[in-house]
Amino acid sequence: DHRIIQGAASGEFLKRMADKLLGKDGFYDRVFAALRLPYQPVRWVPDNPFKHTESERLARVMDLIHSYRVRGHLMADTDPLQYKVRTHPDLDVETYGLTLWDLDRTFPTRGLGGTETATLRDILGVLRDAYCRSIGVEYMHISDPEERAWIQQKMETPRRPFDKAELTHIMDRLNAAEAFETFLQTKFVGQKRFSLEGGEAVIPMLDAVLHGAAHDGLDEVAIGMSHRGRLNVLSNLAGKSYGQIFQEFEGNYGQKLGSGDVKYHLGTEGTYTSRDGETTKVYLAANPSHLEAVNPVLEGIVRAKQDRLERPEEFPVLPVLVHGDAAFAGQGVVTETLNLSELRGYRTGGTIHVIINNQIGFTTLPDSSRSSFYSTDVAKSTQLPIFHVNGDDPEACVRVAEIAFEFRQKFHRDVVIDMVCYRRRGHNEGDDPSMTQPEMYKLIGDKPSARKLYTEALIERGDLTEEETEGLVRNFQAHLDEAFASTRSKSSDSSESSDSSADVQGLDLPDAQQGSPSPAAAETAVDASMLELIGKAHSDIPGSFTVHPKLMTVLQRRTQMATEGKIDWAFGELLGFGSLLLQGHRVRLAGQDSRRGTFVQRHSVLIDHENGDTWTPLSHLSDDQARFNVYDSSLSEFAALGFEYGYSVESPQSLVLWEAQFGDFVNGAQTIIDEFVSASEQKWGQNSSVVMLLPHGYEGQGPDHSSARIERFLQLCAEENMRVAAPSTPASYFHLLRKQALTEPKKPLIVFTPKSMLRNKAAVSAVEDFTSGTFEPxxxxxxxxxxxxxxxxxxxxxxxxxxxxxxxxxxxxxxxxxxxxxxxxxxxxxxxxxxxxxxxxxxxxxxxxxxxxxxxxxxxxxxxxxxxxxxxxxxxxxxxxxxxxxxxxxxxxxxxxxxxxxxx
Structure with missing residues (x-):
């Protein structure tokens, strides 16, 4: 009112207006709350009573920028369930003594947002858009400045808006995810499927990863994941037809042998075709209900695929692991597998980890399941970038996936995406979560789906019309109805059902396992000339290489044994390896201290006594030999054995061995033994040829260094699922190893290896024992x-x-x-x-x-x-x-x- 402004109260009125604009009396708090903005408004002061020099003010602005890069994720709007005002003193301008009058001052930015200078107002805008919207990122713990700078540039530079085709594709993938779950809920009432509802945005997110892989010409994307959303990924990304999944819901699994497994454990292979017509193969590994156990197995499978392609510098197969939030924080094998990611014997060129963070583990909330702030904090141990993203913002999910893929391709390191979402139903479809989380499930019950929210946003923005969005839903629903009708029709026709079952069975087996299962006899004896060649390689050391004085005698003795006999256990083993290498079979041995051997017996890799260089005699047998890889593993059993199991699945013609330091340490890998080694063939038709070397024997070393627990392995034996042996001579062991590599069908082999017997002068073999005969049980x-x-x-x-x-x-x-x-x-x-x-x-x-x-x-x-x-x-x-x-x-x-x- 102009009369007030011109009157005696004008000064008081203007003061009140100024106070409100400065945020006093909770003015901005009420505005933010009304708009449901999940941030605390800035508390401006008119000016700072302390006088700052320009350099001091600049330093404070740089501190503010640094704090947003470090702590901005704490204010990011990543929780789709709760409206929550997020604050942190490190992100408050008042902490840095900056005032309202600094807003329009220009400061150097050192490249923030692609500019060298900007006003404080613009700096705050860039920082909030980069780090405090639907995406929060943790990366300042990374020690590599190039990686940090790359992520800063990606996050702080204005992003290209999606075009209509891209928006339509995101909408289509979101429709597919939701419609698939709704269809199953309607048609197969009460059946367990571990629904993806609440986390549907993971489908367009993974689709973006696959699109990047196809565009970059990667040979394959291999996915490992547990049950949550697995059927959705199988059908909408991995190439398994809806009809096949509906057949499994009808009870027609198509298994020919064995026990089979539930539908949400089965794997598949398929081809992904991007919206641009580019393709890449997709492999989804079979897995058990033991959460995260598949992680090292998948990494081993990927390493074997990459080794077979022999383009190691390109890392042409991309591993993707999909986790749950509670399991990622709680299962130790996660950390074990992360620790393998940078090791020479285990690198796969970077894994994209996607966490479907539905903020609950069965009925347990985060405050009871982890001590860390985020479920992803374990990933900081290996200095990985971690992106937190709101699962109700599909576009943000796709952007994060694109950044994660680009990071993997550029730096060949792991990257973590934490997609914060919710679980619309219980742990399974027969569970009522409101008994344990009533407040959470009241919120979820009233909440529109991510697809509905995104549809409304696209229509409101004018990116798509209502008719276009409804048409996408109708088309996909019709596709599902057609597949369902076809399934019911085939179920009533036994011949068609049989054909379909055969298709399912074939699809569930990886290409590497499609060979003939018929038994084949193996010739395990070798010519004396081959033994002599292998023996000579152990003394034919380069003149520039300085062998440890104590080892020179060992090497000379091996050359002598190859022709004169009295071959000991360690050399008998190396003869087995070398003969297979000369016949074109790759040999991979990994374990704790396996290069030298726990008992100072193997010496497969020699270390130069002067400069630490290495020399591997078995890698220098001939120009056309197969590769010999022997690695000292991390101090792990669970992940280390899982990796070798996976490698053997994908490389069945290789001799793949995992060695325990002492046999009883194998109990740390019991999950891999129970779920994969002993039962994978019966459950999934998945054959493994992994060899487990377990030192065993009673020599007075105590309860923990004596027994490899023979009884446990024999208890697991049935249906010829594996071979268990305890050879007593070097020649017997030699023939056993060769039989394992040369015999079909492939089975795991458990070998109880010696300790004191390694140096038992009676336990030696003659040359003739290697050049004749075979393994005698x-x-x-x-x-x-x-x-x-x-x-x-x-x-x-x-x-x-x-x-x-x-x-x-x-x-x-x-x-x-x-x-x-x-x-x-x-x-x-x-x-x-x-x-x-x-x-x-x-x-x-x-x-x-x-x-x-x-x-x-x-x-x-x-x-x-x-x-x-x-x-x-x-x-x-x-x-x-x-x-x-x-x-x-x-x-x-x-x-x-x-x-x-x-x-x-």
Whole structure:
């Protein structure tokens, strides 16, 4: 009112207006709340009572810019569920003594937003747009300045707006994600599917990654993920048809053998075609319900694919891992796998990690499931960039995916996307989450879907019309209805159903596993000239290379053994590796200290005593040999074994070995053994040829360095799912390794390897044992007169040599000792043949392990049934612990064991 302004109260009125514009009396707070802006307004002061020099003011502005880069993510609007005012003192201009009068002052920016100078007003605008909208990014913990600068440029430079075709495609992918879930909910009521509802934006996000891969000419994108949203990814991205998925909901899995698995564990292969017509292959790995267990397996699969393509510098296969927020923070294998990402033996050129962060783990909220602020904080240990994005902003999700893909392609490092969303239903479709999260699910129940919100936004902005958006939905719905009708029609026609089932079965197997499953005999003996060549390579060292003085004798001895015999265990193993390399089979060995060997026995890689350079004799056998890769792994069992399992799946013609430092350490990888090694063929038709080398033997080293838990592996054995062996000679081990590489069908091989037996002068082999024969699962006793034998001791592994030494010392000519080199499959025919000459003798199983451990339970269950004779046992008494911690007690126990064996 002009009368007030011109009157006596004009000064007071103008002061009140100025105070409001400065934000006093909560003026801006009320405005922000009314507009539901999730930020705290700036608290401006008229001017700072302290006088700053220009350099001080500039320093404060630079501190403010730095703080936004470090802490801006804390104010980002990334939670689609809750309106929350986000504040942080490091992001408050008042903290830096800046005033209202500084807003239009110009400051140097050092490149912020692509400019060298800007007003404080513009600086704040750039910083908030870059770091505090729907995307928050953590990257200032990265030590590499080039990576930091690259991310800054991507985040702070104005982004190109999406064109109509791109917006339509995002809408189409969002429609596909939601309509698929709605369709399944309607047609298959009550069936578990672990819906993606609430996190549908992950489909356009992953689509953007696949689009980038196709555009850049990557050979393949390999995806590993758990159950949440898996069916949606299978159908809308990985190329599995809707009809196939509907068949599985109808109960028609098409499995030919084995137990099969639930539909949300199955894998597939397909082809992705981008909106521009470019293509790339897509592989989705089969996985168990054990969250995150697939992570190292997928990385191993990808490494094998890349090694086969032999373009290592390009990293032409992109791994993508999709996680849940609770599992990413809670499962240790996540950290183990991240730790592998930069190691020479495990690099895959960068993995894109996508976390479907629905802010809950089954019924557990974040404040009960993690101590960190973000579920992604574990990724900071490997200095990865972390993008947090609002799952209700599909365009932001796509932009983040594009940046993440570009980062991977440029720096070949992992990158993490934390898509914050929600879970519209319970953990599964039969669960009622309102019992445990009533407040959260009231919010979710009232909330429109991301697709609906995005549709409204596009129409309001004028980017698409209502008719266009409705047409996209109708077209996709019609496609689903057609696929469903076809499925029902095929279900009523047995012949068509059979054909469809065959298609499903074939699609679930990776290309690398499509070979003939028929058994094939393997020639495991080699020519003496091959042994000589391998032996010569161990002494044919470059003159400039300085071998450690203690190793020179070992290498010369190996050259001598190749022609003269008395081949020890370590060299017998290297002969097995070398012979396969010369025949074109890649050999990959990884484990803790595997290059040298835990027991200072292998020396597969030599270290120059003067300068630390390396020389690998088996890599210099011939010009056309296969590659020999031996790596010291990280101090991990779970991820390390999972990686080698995955590698063996994708590279079945290679000899892929994982070695435990001591056999009992394998219990850290029990999930991989239970879910993959022992059961993958039965569940998914997925064959593995992985070899596990587990040092085993009782030598008085205590409870933790004695037993590789033979009993646990034998308990898992059924349906010829794997091979379990404990060879007693170098030649037996040599033939076993070669048989593993050369034999079809592929099976995992568990080998209980020796420790003290490595240097047992009796446990050596002649050259003739390598140039003739094959792996024998049972070795009969050829040193006794069968007519004098009244007792047959049956043993496996190192204890055989203890029994032989005792028999020699006591001259017990009435005792035969038969070796079981292969425990599973139980070699029934060979046992019958070896024992046929001793029909009246007592049969005694002798083992070092306690009676409730080792192979006895397995032998007791199967021997009489298959061999048809009674078997007694000599073992240590049943025990909760594998072995005594006292060396003197061990010696007493061992003597007692041997005494009882010859008294049985």
């Amino acid at each position: 049972v070795l009969p006793d050829t040193t006794v007169n069968p007519s004098e034998v009244r007792r047959v001791l049956i043993a496996s592994g190192k204890v055989y040599w203890d029994l032989v030494a005792r028999r020699k010392a006591t001259e017990a000519t009435d005792t035969a000792i038969v070796r079981v080199e292969q425990l599973y499959p139980l070699p029934t025919e060979q046992l019958l043949e070896a024992l046929d000459a001793y029909r009246d003798a007592k049969l005694v199983w002798v083992q070092e392990e306690p009676q409730n451990q080792g192979a006895w339970s397995f032998m007791a269950l199967n021997f009489a049934a298959e061999v048809g004779r009674t078997l007694q046992v000599v073992a240590r008494p049943a025990s909760a612990s594998p072995a005594t911690g006292s060396n003197s007690t061990h010696k007493v126990e061992q003597e007692n064991l041997l005494d009882r064996a010859f008294e049985a």
